[in-house]
Amino acid sequence: MEKAMFGAGCFWGVEAAFRRLEGxxxxxxxxxxxxxxxxxxxxxxxxxxxxxxxxxxxFDPARISYxxxxxxxxACHDPTQxxxxxxxxxxxxxxxxxFYTPEQETQARESAAALLxxxxxxGEVVTEITKASExxxxxEYHQRYFEKNGGH
Numbered sequence: 001m002e003k004a005m006f007g008a009g010c011f012w013g014v015e016a017a018f019r020r021l022e023g024x025x026x027x028x029x030x031x032x033x034x035x036x037x038x039x040x041x042x043x044x045x046x047x048x049x050x051x052x053x054x055x056x057x058x059f060d061p062a063r064i065s066y067x068x069x070x071x072x073x074x075a076c077h078d079p080t081q082x083x084x085x086x087x088x089x090x091x092x093x094x095x096x097x098x099f100y101t102p103e104q105e106t107q108a109r110e111s112a113a114a115l116l117x118x119x120x121x122x123g124e125v126v127t128e129i130t131k132a133s134e135x136x137x138x139x140e141y142h143q144r145y146f147e148k149n150g151g152h
Contacts, residue, residue: 001025002061004069004104005032005132007052007096008077009085012145014055017076019144023064028056029145030137032098033130041139047090052128054098056135066104070111073097079115080123095125098132105129 008014011029018027031044034051044051057069077085079095097112099105112125141148 001058002066003100003132004057004059004066005054005098005100005135006057006069006073007033007054007094007098007128008073009053009093009095010088011053011055011138011142014076015144016146017072018055018057018069021059021064021068021072023062023068024057024059026058028058028135028137029142030054030056030135031092032056032133032135033096033128037134037136039136041142044092045090047092049092051092051136052094052096053092053138054096054135056137066107067111070097070108074111074115078121079112079125079127080121082126095127097127097129099129100132105131 015027015029031039031051032054034049036049039049043049083091083094085093097108108129
């Protein structure tokens, strides 16, 4: 099994999108990229910790490629929006790829360049591509939020 971590706005919908993919073993919502240890949702939401809302994806590389995960990441949000997605505004909603390996970094950067060159988006890709830092699992009521609350 391997891990991947993505920030693409509010983590509830992002988690649900990744869970639907064949080969994804698990997806957990949480926080990463900030400075406060063990942050709480209220602090992250207030923009006081520097964390992004993220989804940590555990996947079987024999069944799904990291490239496929990147394709879902680009499809499930607008990577041209700086520090926002829809109504959600703040650095906690930034577009981010947190890579675990040099191979993931290379693939993420190549994927971002290919997206820009494709003409499918208007504007610049503002997605942060950075080495994964500590993943702090969000409170349990956030996990599988749509499944627990009637879905979207």
